[in-house]
Amino acid sequence: xxxxxxxxxxxxxxxxxxxxxxxxxxxxxxxxxxxxxxxxxxxxxxxxxxxxxxxxxxxxxxxxxxxxxxxxxxxxxxxxxxxxxxxxxxxxxxxxxxxxxxxxxxxxxxxxxxxxxxxxxxxxxxxxxxxxxxxxxxxxxxxxxxxxxxxxxxxxxxxxxxxxxxxxxxxxxxxxxxxxxxxxxxxxxxxxxxxxxxxxxxxxxxxxxxxxxxxxxxxxxxxxxxxxxxxxxxxxxxxxxxxxxxxxxxxxxxxxxxxxxxxxxxxxxxxxxxxxxxxxxxxxxxxxxxxxxxxxxxxxxxxxxxxxxxxxxxxxxxxxxxxxxxxxxxxxxxxxxxxxxxxxxxxxxxxxxxxxxxxxxxx
Amino acid sequence: xxxxxxxxxxxxxxxxxxxxxxxxxxxxxxxxxxxxxxxxxxxxxxxxxxxxxxxxxxxxxxxxxxxxxxxxxxxxxxxxxxxxxxxxxxxxxxxxxxxxxxxxxxxxxxxxxxxxxxxxxxxxxxxxxxxxxxxxxxxxxxxxxxxxxxxxxxxxxxxxxxxxxxxxxxxxxxxxxxxxxxxxxxxxxxxxxxxxxxxxxxxxxxxxxxxxxxxxxxxxxxxxxxxxxxxxxxxxxxxxxxxxxxxxxxxxxxxxxxxxxxxxxxxxxxxxxxxxxxxxxxxxxxxxxxxxxxxxxxxxxxxxxxxxxxxxxxxxxxxxxxxxxxxxxxxxxxxxxxxxxxxxxxxxxxxxxxxxxxxxxxxxxxxxxxxxxxxxxxxxxxxxxxxxxxxxxxxxxxxxxxxxxxxxxxxxxxxxxxxxxxxxxxxxxxxxxxxxxxxxxxxxxxxxxxxxxxxxxxxxxxxxxxxxxxxxxxxxxxxxxxxxxxxxxxxxxxxxxxxxxxxxxxxxxxxxxxxxxxxxxxxxxxxxxxxxxxxxxxxxxxxxxxxxxxxxxxxxxxxxxxxxxxxxxxxxxxxxxxxxxx
Numbered sequence: 052x053x054x055x056x057x058x059x060x061x062x063x064x065x066x067x068x069x070x071x072x073x074x075x076x077x078x079x080x081x082x083x084x085x086x087x088x089x090x091x092x093x094x095x096x097x098x099x100x101x102x103x104x105x106x107x108x109x110x111x112x113x114x115x116x117x118x119x120x121x122x123x124x125x126x127x128x129x130x131x132x133x134x135x136x137x138x139x140x141x142x143x144x145x146x147x148x149x150x151x152x153x154x155x156x157x158x159x160x161x162x163x164x165x166x167x168x169x170x171x172x173x174x175x176x177x178x179x180x181x182x183x184x185x186x187x188x189x190x191x192x193x194x195x196x197x198x199x200x201x202x203x204x205x206x207x208x209x210x211x212x213x214x215x216x217x218x219x220x221x222x223x224x225x226x227x228x229x230x231x232x233x234x235x236x237x238x239x240x241x242x243x244x245x246x247x248x249x250x251x252x253x254x255x256x257x258x259x260x261x262x263x264x265x266x267x268x269x270x271x272x273x274x275x276x277x278x279x280x281x282x283x284x285x286x287x288x289x290x291x292x293x294x295x296x297x298x299x300x301x302x303x304x305x306x307x308x309x310x311x312x313x314x315x316x317x318x319x320x321x322x323x324x325x326x327x328x329x330x331x332x333x334x335x336x337x338x339x340x341x342x343x344x345x346x347x348x349x350x351x352x353x354x355x356x357x358x359x360x361x362x363x364x365x366x367x368x369x370x371x372x373x374x375x376x377x378x379x380x381x382x383x384x385x386x387x388x389x390x391x392x393x394x395x396x397x398x399x400x401x402x403x404x405x406x407x408x409x410x411x412x413x414x
Numbered sequence: 415x416x417x418x419x420x421x422x423x424x425x426x427x428x429x430x431x432x433x434x435x436x437x438x439x440x441x442x443x444x445x446x447x448x449x450x451x452x453x454x455x456x457x458x459x460x461x462x463x464x465x466x467x468x469x470x471x472x473x474x475x476x477x478x479x480x481x482x483x484x485x486x487x488x489x490x491x492x493x494x495x496x497x498x499x500x501x502x503x504x505x506x507x508x509x510x511x512x513x514x515x516x517x518x519x520x521x522x523x524x525x526x527x528x529x530x531x532x533x534x535x536x537x538x539x540x541x542x543x544x545x546x547x548x549x550x551x552x553x554x555x556x557x558x559x560x561x562x563x564x565x566x567x568x569x570x571x572x573x574x575x576x577x578x579x580x581x582x583x584x585x586x587x588x589x590x591x592x593x594x595x596x597x598x599x600x601x602x603x604x605x606x607x608x609x610x611x612x613x614x615x616x617x618x619x620x621x622x623x624x625x626x627x628x629x630x631x632x633x634x635x636x637x638x639x640x641x642x643x644x645x646x647x648x649x650x651x652x653x654x655x656x657x658x659x660x661x662x663x664x665x666x667x668x669x670x671x672x673x674x675x676x677x678x679x680x681x682x683x684x685x686x687x688x689x690x691x692x693x694x695x696x697x698x699x700x701x702x703x704x705x706x707x708x709x710x711x712x713x714x715x716x717x718x719x720x721x722x723x724x725x726x727x728x729x730x731x732x733x734x735x736x737x738x739x740x741x742x743x744x745x746x747x748x749x750x751x752x753x754x755x756x757x758x759x760x761x762x763x764x765x766x767x768x769x770x771x772x773x774x775x776x777x778x779x780x781x782x783x784x785x786x787x788x789x790x791x792x793x794x795x796x797x798x799x800x801x802x803x804x805x806x807x808x809x810x811x812x813x814x815x816x817x818x819x820x821x822x823x824x825x826x827x828x829x830x831x832x833x834x835x836x837x838x839x840x841x842x843x844x845x846x847x848x849x850x851x852x853x854x855x856x857x858x859x860x861x862x863x864x865x866x867x868x869x870x871x872x873x874x875x876x877x878x879x880x881x882x883x884x885x886x887x888x889x890x891x892x893x894x895x896x897x898x899x900x901x902x903x904x905x906x907x908x909x910x911x912x913x914x915x916x917x918x919x920x921x922x923x924x925x926x927x928x929x930x931x932x933x934x935x936x937x938x939x940x941x942x943x944x945x946x947x948x949x950x951x952x953x954x955x956x957x958x959x960x961x962x963x964x965x966x967x968x969x970x971x972x973x974x975x976x977x978x979x980x981x982x983x984x985x986x987x988x989x990x991x992x993x994x995x996x
Contacts, residue, residue: 068428075428110879112432129435130882137883143876146981147898157884188981208884 136205546648597631822920
């Protein structure tokens with residue numbers, strides 16, 4: 052811990068602000084990324100995540116704020132002097148150059164011996180598992196292979212920082228899944244500090260050590276992925292990262308209790324809330340308990356409105372007795388068979404108090 | 415992104431200026447290129463143009479007279495008539511050309527008539543000849559001593575408006591055809607399937623699917639033809655007789671009467687319709703996008719014997735007309751005395767009155783250098799405007815597309831004013847081949863520039879960012895990636911410059927000097943002097959060189975596409991258009 056504190060942050064942002072005309076894209080972002088860390092900028096389109104990445108890269112110039120890399124202020128440096136590698140969604144491979152020449156592109160202008168360049172190209176192509184395609188042109192490769200070449204090209208000059216701008220968005224679902232594991236494994240092996248921009252929360256959760264959830268040009272929440280998933284700080288984060296049910300409620304007389312229609316519920320909030328305050332309770336679909344494990348506490352009887360069979364699990368759409376919005380509940384496929392439930396049948400469930408998060412009422 | 419800036423966080427709290435990056439060595443090169451491009455456009459486009467406008471406000475002695483010249487122009491019926499003559503001839507030629515070309519293009523693209531390749535090739539012939547050659551051919555056939563007049567004893571009275579219109583129709587035909595073929599090819603077969611399943615009649619399908627689909631092409635073709643005709647000098651000069659149009663009026667005022675101020679005045683007036691046509695066309699074209707999407711299915715014409723043979727008859731008639739004209743020129747140049755003595759001879763190919771083959775070699779030299787200089791300047795210029803984003807990009811783009819609306823005569827006159835000034839440094843260019851090359855480059859600048867711009871915009875915008883992140887300077891990526899990728903359009907641009915420099919007359923007619931005569935000007939001079947057979951012979955030489963270069967281009971392109979096949983996506987299409995279009 053002490054060692055990490057002494058080493059300067061790989062990337063440190065202080066008060067980064069950016070506007071395009073009158074549109075404010077970033078409102079004073081301050082952020083620190085440790086060496087070797089894999090961080091995801093996550094958010095809906097237009098939240099400013101790509102702009103932030105491009106400011107780090109020097110491809111966009113901020114209106115205010117400082118960009119530090121490894122303790123060095125790079126705010127005024129052009130991209131070529133910042134020492135990073137970047138991979139774009141479009142791959143941006145040079146179509147008229149072979150795979151080998153693409154990977155070696157950043158090495159050839161440096162005064163490196165030719166044999167050494169060729170050695171480095173082979174090393175990287177082996178690393179991404181494409182050594183056999185060395186003499187092919189990008190157009191002869193599949194999308195996933197092209198993206199791996201782009202990755203190899205970005206890593207070839209051994210940059211201190213790897214920037215990934217929605218690198219998987221142009222690929223189909225299956226390739227995307229396998230490639231994100233590869234990227235993660237590669238990053239672990241090389242230990243290169245990595246920032247990835249994505250709008251896909253599943254992807255972010257799968258690869259990143261730490262998430263930076265952004266919305267409307269501000270950081271809504273940053274933290275370890277489990278932390279962000281389990282303890283979202285705002286309804287936006289709760290909704291954007293994973294699935295979440297929201298229930299309108301009012302704070303009860305007793306601390307830690309809320310009234311949901313005619314039912315009293317115990318929830319996870321510890322700080323006292325004035326009785327009668329309108330609240331929003333939130334629980335993830337997979338945290339709802341059904342079947343034999345249903346206890347007496349926080350018990351609800353619902354009616355199954357619709358059943359979506361999604362392979363490994365089944366998503367139930369449940370109607371609450373007092374006509375509140377439907378509740379989504381995920382049940383493992385095998386457990387669902389054990390319930391013996393059908394559309395229209397009643398289903399008892401309980402909401403674990405520790406899983407019931409509390410937010411101020413919306414609007 | 416549409417969300418309004420939140421009121422709690424005023425954008426004014428954030429400084430308007432962005433953080434500046436320290437200048438790297440390559441930035442100096444970048445800004446240097448911007449400065450050079452800006453300087454070239456200023457010196458050879460804006461400055462000469464301002465010269466013409468300024469000169470039109472002066473009297474012959476150089477005193478400022480305000481709009482007096484314009485009052486005199488509009489007040490002198492003999493000169494003012496040229497405005498209405500120009501407009502009426504241009505509009506009439508436009509309507510006829512576009513109507514004829516539409517039928518021809520329809521036959522080429524929407525029927526399965528035989529000989530489509532041949533028809534397409536023959537229709538392109540006028541691109542290889544100066545505009546006055548069409549006029550000469552009509553004179554050889556229908557003139558006072560024309561073969562038709564001789565044979566039938568009936569004189570159609572070709573000299574004047576009638577002759578100008580028919581000559582312009584033939585001259586502009588391939589230009590309109592190229593646009594309309596492109597428009598008719600870019601269609602979605604699914605629309606026709608839908609119309610058929612809904613029970614629409616062929617006429618209704620034509621009116622509700624075909625015509626709306628090509629309306630932008632039609633508008634574009636109209637403006638291109640209108641501009642070509644109103645700015646053309648060669649055809650009206652050769653066949654117009656006493657019928658004066660604005661382009662010939664400029665020539666008469668300047669060359670005939672040495673009245674430079676009136677020449678400038680007519681020039682400024684001629685700029686107006688040309689600039690207007692250009693602006694309206696740009697506005698219309700801007701709305702054209704996304705008619706054909708990536709999911710469109712190309713229309714494959716079905717066999718319809720009646721339509722196929724009707725199309726064949728129509729196209730054969732027009733193709734025969736075009737081929738006939740060029741045949742007339744060729745025969746005219748190869749016989750002792752058309753139409754009296756048809757003994758074959760090569761004696762008209764001596765060009766004794768214009769100093770032998772000097773003008774032809776001058777033309778080839780000028781056209782070759784125009785191709786090289788023009789291609790480099792338009793491509794690097796387009797790169798500078800597209801990729802080196804500076805505050806100047808917008809202004810540079812405007813200056814780069816401006817030349818297309820400057821009529822050749824106006825450009826030529828502007829260069830006289832700018833470069834024929836005793837005591838000025840610029841005077842060194844006057845009377846050289848260099849000024850001919852420069853005027854050609856500028857005259858045809860816009861199409862090359864827009865072609866290059868389109869090619870650059872189709873490339874991934876991140877190429878430059880990737881190389882910057884890898885520490886590779888932009889000029890290295892330009893040379894290793896951008897240029898190789900854009901090779902087909904680059905070769906196309908050079909082709910366009912070469913062919914046009916071979917046939918142009920309007921800008922250079924004011925700028926040729928003893929020793930720098932050009933072939934197209936020689937045709938004009940020999941025709942004026944009555945050496946019509948030698949004029950025809952020179953025309954044949956110009957056409958032959960153009961065709962030879964076109965053939966070489968075709969072979970080169972095949973080589974280029976074979977070499978680059980490995981890395982090109984298979985959907986790369988090859989068009990038969992010999993020139994890039996904006």
